[in-house]
Amino acid sequence: MRTTRRIADYVAHVPVSVGFAALIVVTALLAGTFLGAASIDTKVSWAAGVTTTIENGSWWTVVTALCIPWDPFQLAAGVLASLVLLGIAERLLGSVRVLVAMSMTGVVGVTLGVALEAVGRAAGEWWAEMASFDLTLDPLTPLVGALLAASAFAGSLWRRRIRVSVFSFLLTFVLYDGDSSNVYRFIAALTGLFLGAILNRGGSTLRSHRSSHRETRTLLATIVAATAIGPIISLVNPNGFGAMSLVAHLFGESFPDKQATLDRCATEISAECERALALLSFAGVGPFLLVFVPLALLIVAAWGLRKGRRFALWLAIAVNLALAGLAWFSFDITATIKRAEADDWTSLDIGKLIVWIGATIAVPLVVAVLLFLRRGNFTIAAPHSAVVRFTYIVVATFLVLAVAYFAVALATIDAYTPDATLGDLAIDTLKRFIPVNFVVTTGDTIVPTDNLTFVLFQWLGVVFWAVFIVAAFRMFIAIESCVRDGDHQRIRELLRRRGGGTFGFMATWPGNVYWFSPDGEAAVAYRVINGIAITMSDPVCSEERSGRTIREFAAFCDANSWVPVFYSVHGHYLPIFGELGWLYTSIGEETLMRPIDLDMTGKPWKKVRQALNRGAKEGVTTLWTTWNELPISMIDQINQISEQWVAENELPEMGFTLGALEELKDPEVRLMLAVGADGRMQAITSWLPVYRDGEPIGWTMDFMRRADKTIPGIMEFLIASSALHMKEQGIELLSLSGAPLATAPLAVGETPPDPTAMTRLLEFLAKTLEPAYGFSSLFTFKAKFNPRYETIYMAYPDPLALPAIGTAIGKAYLPEVSAKEAISLMRTLTKQDERTLS
Template sequence: MKFISRASVVLRTYPVTVSVTILLIMTAIVTGNLTQGAAHLSSLDLGAGITSTLQDQRWWTILTDLFVAHDLTQFIIDLIASIVLLGVAERLLKPLRTALAFLITGLLGVGLGITLQVLGTAAGEWWATGTRTLETLDPLTPVVGVLLTATAYMSTLWRRRVRVVAIAALLVFVLYSGAPSDIYRLIAAGIGIPLGWLLARGKTRRSLEHSPRLVRRRLLATMTAVTAVGPVIALTQPSGLAPFSLVSGIISGNVVSASTVLEQCGQLVHSACTKSLLLASGHGTGGVAMAFVPIAVLLVAAWGLGRGRRFGLSLAIVVNVALAILSFIAFNILSLFSDLPEPGWSTLSVVELVGSTLLAVALPLAVAVVLFLNRSYFPIRSSGHQIRRFAVVISLSFAVLFTVTLVTLVIGAASTNRGESSWALIWTSLKPFVPLHLFGWVHVAHQPAFAIGLLIFHWAGPLFWVIFVIGCIYVLANAKSETLVRDQRRVREILKTGGGSLGFMATWPGNNYWFSPDGKVAIAYRVINGVALTVSDPIGAAGNDLQRIHEFSSFCDRHHWTPVFYSVHEHLLPAFETLGWQKVAVGEETLIDLASLDIASKAWQKVRHALNRAARENVTTSWTRWPDLTPDQVSQIRGISEGWVSARDIPEMGFTLGTAAELEDPDVRLMLAIDGDGRIHGITSWLPNYRDGVVIGWTLDFMRRGENSVNGVMEFLIGSAALHMKEAGNAVMSLSGVPLARKPQSPKSSDVGEGEIPPSATPASTTLTRLLDFLAQRLEPAYGFSSLMFFKAKFNPHYETLYMAYPDPVALPAIAIAVGRAYLPDVSARKALSMLRNLAG
């Protein structure tokens, strides 16, 4: 009875998915396509194509194409796609829109695809002419169309993810395989995206002008991976009709049996035998493995690109440039134009041949250029020690394996009395380390005839590249300056003696460090535009502020930098006044005295309501660390964070504003709001504040709420964190600083609701304060600094102004640029001005 009840719920929720799945199973049983061959399939007259649909006037094949699988492999794929992808889409679209999208994208995808083939055939185009007699059975076409239609109803993060992955996968098959069904799917996807927008009435359209750094890196990594996987598809489906199908030629060749050639040649040496031996020397198991070397290296490079590694960028650029050169040699581009046109060739055929060949060279070269132009998105560099160690290991490995191969060839030549020259033996020894066609134009010696020699000859190259790939993975996985790692350890030790409420930000990526001569004080800074911009106060035990500031200033002078102390607290101002420096308020920090916290008081009334509401919704908190999270929780947090970033048409800020990357620090604590089903509604992160080796408080850094989260989840999380810290005996809780904001004055802070802006104090006006006020007004609609300030006011805090201190007013333009680039490192000056104009408009 329980099973019937569940089945009824599934049928009511997913009627289209269930119906399509049943139809796929029924047609597979009735047609017998799972066990019969192609002849049986063509006899059923169910496939769509120019011949069947138009010439034979079997119009119904456009419909049957959507429900009949071609063979067992496709049936399994279609069945899984129907249950999973169609089910996900139907949950978003609801049954009626799902059925509509299924028919529209499926029928138009196949119909327009056939029309495209007709037009191409009439023009004499290669692909259309070569595929005109083929028939397709592909239920995956409407499934892809429905999935892309449903992306309009997804969150911004998942919409972008699904579209990028789906379109990339579809393009790979179109460009490297070129089967008619590949074109039909791409057309269905292209119809699905605007169809979804129409069904959703345009509510979900977003601009991608300011794509976040993480998203851009992933797009570039995906592009690199696609160019790596493409040749594999071209090899497995060698129709030769796809635009990039020729790319597979640089890693393949005519298979020749080495043993057969050696047996036929015997002791004779002539041109035909040499040519056959040359071909044979590139084949065998090792030769097949060598075909996949560029693919493996590019996939490793793509993995490094996704992690922001500069070494991965260099690797991807070098491999793609090498593939372009290899393609140029393999296809003999220089002689291509002199051999054309041949009698009977149409102009279109000539253009297609030349175009496909040139594309094989241009594609990897274009990828290399795009990666080079976007090199700023890959800032994480490996240390010089790691690079040197990698170079030494790779060089020694190559030298040893090359020497062994050369000795093997010399022994083989001596045993057969072949008079090979030294240069021929050297060239032949290099051959196992590169794909087949690179030395195809050079006369080389043959491979050894004895068993051990053949084993060494065929496997020396693959073994070298295995070592190379492992070395690359090691460098990419450990791409951190060892000096910087040591400095970060020192900073963490000094930080425990004292660092202020914002001191832990010094541990974030992107900072450099200055240490006092006695090693007891450190200052974290970033050099931008000739300005050494510090991250809050000096770190270490209090005292000797004037001396530390003077020592750091002298250090900056030696490097011709302008020292600027940013987000420093008021207790440092006397030292700056002594030095004659200027100061300006750049933000406000909100602090809560945990000892006097009374959650039952009127001042905490709104927070108390949020706590009660969460309790009614069965939402609880978890005070934890990133290493202690479950894989599901990690996935949810990343999804919430990336969704928040992707939903905005503005770049994410950094510097003193943490991102999701800082959550993984084991010293950082996380406060999660979790319901009874394990769904995370919101997350806050807390940075430790040390004094004399003991945590005396925590500073709020990262705040994100999930979609459809319980109302007041941020108030609930911060209020719960305050209660937890008070119970743990902590003295102070900081809600961190808010850039370009002023503390509210009147009415009472605790009576201010979220989004309500009370009057603020008006400091003495200067050119710089007017500029900051202008920026605050322009950036407020996008980043909501004032709204955030007044949201924090409901926690009844007290305020401490944060200042920027600088020695020379003449340097203010350079300082302003440095601060802007610190917060928005991915935005150029032109983009910044454009963003300000858009916000003002």
């Protein structure tokens, strides 16, 4: 029922998108492209192109080509793009405007594209001559145009992402494939760009806006990844006629017959024989994979560039320069011109050939130069230990493999064709680490006929580069996460002077590292997990400096290519996050009391008074103390109670914002203990200080444990006793801490907020983990003390990072879940499910 309601709600919000998806399904059925490619009759009647639209006078094809998919694959892509991408565009533009945008951009894209092909063919331009015979059926063209038009109505962050991603994707296909549909899509996208500015009543959306370091890195990484994917597109479609389709020749060759080549080249020495032997060494799975090493390195470099890594920058520059060099030597423009002149090519045709080959060389050069010019955005160097480890692994792997190959080759030196010398073997050892298409352009080539040597001959380079890539990935994720000398003292001093909120003292716990402002008057405690910098509560600074502190820390994270997440922050910081354009969501409720005004009279306090009276009757006493003041006997009892609790639960202890036994030992933390008449400890609570101007004005409860066979209501007794003790001390604030994933009850007449992706996720986690950790039960228990509730929030800048944020927070709370603990947790959840079903 709920699924049906959601589908109906989606259809109601994006009717044009759903309608267009249905339309192309119907047209595919009618045109016969639902199960196979378009027939000749279908293409002649409905497809757009020079031959149909202009020569045959079928003017309607500029419209029909936008509504009929070419084959089942394009149908599936069209339906998915309609429901997702066009759905996004429709939510931004509205149904009427998205329909206008689709129609205008699609028709203009096809019409202008066909016209350009016709004019180019008349002028004798190569691409136009080939493309003019290409026919197009492509419902993706209007979708791309509408999405680009809608980008004008998105925020600056999403506007930039949509445009750079779409144009990178489109340009890659235009350059490396070059068929008509790709060009029509590109023109439609350009049309949508300008149409969006017009619909938005201003050209401001066409101006470039300054990007953050992180966003710039992401955009440059996208460009580098596109240059890696492009050659693969050329290989998949070897008949493409884009400006860079010739790059396929750098990564693919036809192979000669092995035995015939070995027999002929055993005595013959010629350039043709050298190339045949080099290609022969490529005829296998290992060398085939080795050919794609440059592309794999570009993908790896793109990932590192997104992280802001300096090593990734130089790796991407080096690979692009190597690809440009490979193209230069492989195509040999000078020799190509001479052959063309000998074949009586016209000077115009020779010029076109130079342009096409030059594009293959120029693009990697341009990318390398662009990266070099933007090198200031890639400042993150790996820790020294990571650099040493990477160097050791790469050098050691290279030496071991090289020595192993040379030793085996030396033992089978008589099995090489043509005959090899020691110098030949040494040079050939180095060539084993180089893709074959580079080897083809360099020196003599020898090929072993011995089986073992031939296996090493083919797989040596693949193994080395696989190790190199894994080692590079490890270096990209290595970060400096150590606490510098003096940081603990600095954070404590700031906490005493500036506070830091009710959860501020948690900043002193192990696992946190610290950012300090340049003037030393502000700090943020955080931990980095998988590129997510999760803070620990509010920033530690004066109230008037909080906005500046948050911005400076966000800039610090941006410089390190981390996603900043302010976790467990209070509501008075939300306007600052709103100004930054961040999103935020509730992650729980903090329960607060004011001991100085405490009065436990009236019906709401009945259960608490009963617990206090029962404790007094049973002779239970309390002790407000610190760990260092405790006698050994009491410390042993606390240890036993804690260990017993852990053993009985068989569940992993949660960390991060939930302290454990070690956090009790801090001399600034207070303990409130309940001791029975027999001297046996019955319960423990710990209290973290909340400072103002060097004095504790509040306490936050953290650790709670009780022994077995205690009197009923012992925890109520202990907390109430703590509150009464604080009242005597004139304490202004008592926090029973946060209840993770809990929600305060709504006031009468109050309506709940609209759910978001994050709130749905948190709701799911709350229901899932409740049987194991009892968050709701804890929240209900704290309600007995009639507290006021204050919502605590999580603020984050990028909704795309939500999956990574959720994973990082989960890892922060459960950093080391053993197999046994994971099984216990699953068993607990399963039992709860069984009870629910029964």
